[in-house]
Amino acid sequence: MNAIETHHLTRTFGERVAVDSLTLAIPEGTIFGFLGPNGAGKTTTVRMLASLIAPTSGSATVNGHEVGTDDEVIRQSVGILTETPGLYERLTALQNLVFFGQLYNLPAQRAAEQAERYLRLLDLWDRRADKVGSFSKGMRQKVAIARALLHEPKIVFLDEPTAGLDPEASRVVRDFIKSLKSEGRTIFLTTHNLPEADELCDLIAVFRTKLVRLDTPEKLRVGLFGRGAEVRVVGDAARWIETVKALPFVHNVTARESTLSIGLDDPDEQNPALIQALVYAGAQIRTVAPIAHSLEDVYLELVENGKSEGEQPAATQRSTPT
Amino acid sequence: MHKIMVILYKEWLEIRQQRMLIISMVLPPLIFALLPLVVVYGVAHTGSSGNLNLPRANNLSQLGHMSPAEVAQALVGMQLSVLFLLLPSIITSIVASYSVVGEKTSRTLEPLLATPTRTWELLVGKSLAALIPGVGVTWLSGLIFIIGMALLTSSQRVFFAIVSPGWLILFLVWSPLIGLISIAVMIAISSRVNDPRTAQQLSVWIIVPFFAVFFGQAAGIQVLGPVFTLIVAVILAALALLAVWVMTQIFQRETILTRWK
Numbered sequence: 001m002n003a004i005e006t007h008h009l010t011r012t013f014g015e016r017v018a019v020d021s022l023t024l025a026i027p028e029g030t031i032f033g034f035l036g037p038n039g040a041g042k043t044t045t046v047r048m049l050a051s052l053i054a055p056t057s058g059s060a061t062v063n064g065h066e067v068g069t070d071d072e073v074i075r076q077s078v079g080i081l082t083e084t085p086g087l088y089e090r091l092t093a094l095q096n097l098v099f100f101g102q103l104y105n106l107p108a109q110r111a112a113e114q115a116e117r118y119l120r121l122l123d124l125w126d127r128r129a130d131k132v133g134s135f136s137k138g139m140r141q142k143v144a145i146a147r148a149l150l151h152e153p154k155i156v157f158l159d160e161p162t163a164g165l166d167p168e169a170s171r172v173v174r175d176f177i178k179s180l181k182s183e184g185r186t187i188f189l190t191t192h193n194l195p196e197a198d199e200l201c202d203l204i205a206v207f208r209t210k211l212v213r214l215d216t217p218e219k220l221r222v223g224l225f226g227r228g229a230e231v232r233v234v235g236d237a238a239r240w241i242e243t244v245k246a247l248p249f250v251h252n253v254t255a256r257e258s259t260l261s262i263g264l265d266d267p268d269e270q271n272p273a274l275i276q277a278l279v280y281a282g283a284q285i286r287t288v289a290p291i292a293h294s295l296e297d298v299y300l301e302l303v304e305n306g307k308s309e310g311e312q313p314a315a316t317q318r319s320t321p322t
Numbered sequence: 323m324h325k326i327m328v329i330l331y332k333e334w335l336e337i338r339q340q341r342m343l344i345i346s347m348v349l350p351p352l353i354f355a356l357l358p359l360v361v362v363y364g365v366a367h368t369g370s371s372g373n374l375n376l377p378r379a380n381n382l383s384q385l386g387h388m389s390p391a392e393v394a395q396a397l398v399g400m401q402l403s404v405l406f407l408l409l410p411s412i413i414t415s416i417v418a419s420y421s422v423v424g425e426k427t428s429r430t431l432e433p434l435l436a437t438p439t440r441t442w443e444l445l446v447g448k449s450l451a452a453l454i455p456g457v458g459v460t461w462l463s464g465l466i467f468i469i470g471m472a473l474l475t476s477s478q479r480v481f482f483a484i485v486s487p488g489w490l491i492l493f494l495v496w497s498p499l500i501g502l503i504s505i506a507v508m509i510a511i512s513s514r515v516n517d518p519r520t521a522q523q524l525s526v527w528i529i530v531p532f533f534a535v536f537f538g539q540a541a542g543i544q545v546l547g548p549v550f551t552l553i554v555a556v557i558l559a560a561l562a563l564l565a566v567w568v569m570t571q572i573f574q575r576e577t578i579l580t581r582w583k
Contacts (some may be wrong), residue, residue: 076438086428086429086431086433090340091339095332100433103325144433
């Protein structure tokens with residue numbers, strides 16, 4: 001079952017189109033990365049899905065509830081970490097959490113128990129009685145994450161959860177997000193941290209007012225750049241270009257200094273023949289490694305160069321994590 | 323009702339932490355309670371009342387049988403008692419400006435609106451958080467004023483001329499209504515501005531009607547009789563309803579989220 005489905009979801013502000021006909025389906029238990037440049041409409045999308053603002057047209061269901069119709073039920077069933085933590089600085093961490101827990105319809109006692117649970121999980125229990133105003137950015141972010149989870153939502157929207165955090169705190173938050181997935185929750189992650197998205201996400205959507213591409217990180221990479229191998233040889237690699245080109249399964253080959261970059265359909269199957277051909281031709285091979293394209297390469301290709309897999313309708317781009 | 327209490331409790335927790343806000347809430351009521359007492363005491367003990375030119379006394383039947391000293395005390399007391407009209411407006415505006423615009427500046431409004439809390443629950447909670455201390459402090463300082471007047475006025479006739487039925491209606495009925503109107507106006511203003519000080523500056527206009535009563539009283543045009551004060555109370559109640567309706571119309575979740583920066 002899909003946790004979130006949208007059909008031609010659109011939001012305009014006056015003449016400006018913030019979100020244009022977004023159609024996607026996010027299966028339950030997925031970590032969904034929603035990537036795009038600033039001003040792409042990510043926050044507007046999250047606000048629509050969290051029933052904070054209404055769509056101009058199109059429809060969306062969240063946890064099986066219709067956005068615009070069952071807004072209060074949706075707000076009860078999702079948790080949201082906004083771009084800024086948005087905590088009451090004069091109140092303690094515990095007071096903040098108990099307050100929000102009660103607004104999420106938890107009885108006071110239960111809200112306090114849940115606050116304790118998450119403050120302990122996020123290693124903040126010892127600071128529960130301190131005012132949030134005295135907290136570091138990372139600590140505030142943790143409190144805000146705890147707030148998003150107090151009522152045990154099935155879907156959690158996380159907007160830049162590790163922005164501005166030091167590497168250690170970022171690691172804690174990332175591990176925590178993984179643990180949420182293991183509990184079967186669906187995570188809608190908005191981030192500019194592409195290695196983080198690569199590490200965490202089952203599905204990635206690149207979005208710029210419209211959906212540019214939606215797929216698993218691996219399929220995005222292969223779809224854009226294909227697969228291949230990097231072969232480091234002794235001496236100038238350019239000498240072996242013709243040898244490699246002569247192989248029928250090679251798509252393309254480039255050489256830079258002592259490295260050959262070779263496009264292949266199936267490196268696991270084709271690498272032995274490739275290496276054999278090079279050795280037979282006299283090449284001395286130092287290393288063979290798969291060509292590694294980062295999610296950043298994919299993102300920049302899609303967003304900055306506007307490259308996509310044709311103009312296929314977003315509905316046909318639906319995918320299930322593998 | 324539960325969420326209203328939760329919001330109310332949170333607001334009070336926050337108010338308790340703001341020393342300047344508490345000083346702003348406590349200082350004006352103290353001044354408004356003590357200033358009339360000092361002046362009334364002074365009028366009775368400086369002997370200056372005999373030299374006062376008091377043409378208004380002829381228009382005020384309840385002062386007709388008083389000595390010049392009593393008339394002076396009564397007139398000064400009556401005039402200063404109107405100051406209590408200002409308190410609910412001042413205090414509720416201060417609290418409301420912090421509680422509403424404060425949500426903007428601390429960026430807590432989006433997480434707040436993301437909860438399954440209804441707009442009316444939020445508005446009632448916020449309004450009560452400003453109204454209860456505003457009216458409470460007004461009534462408390464008024465009580466000090468009444469007790470002080472009982473002790474310092476030179477006769478019962480003077481006391482009842484100051485603490486008249488009309489003034490009691492003003493004090494007990496107008497105060498919460500004016501407080502409510504102030505809050506509604508403040509929240510409406512807050513929906514359009516980003517700074518508590520701007521909201522407070524704009525809300526200053528709320529006190530304009532006070533001057534009408536104050537100077538009307540000073541000029542002897544209007545005495546705060548029970549009929550007049552009751553009629554005004556009905557008008558204020560209607561205005562309060564209108565102001566609350568306008569507040570709910572202006573305080574739109576979506577507008578606030580997309581326009582507030």
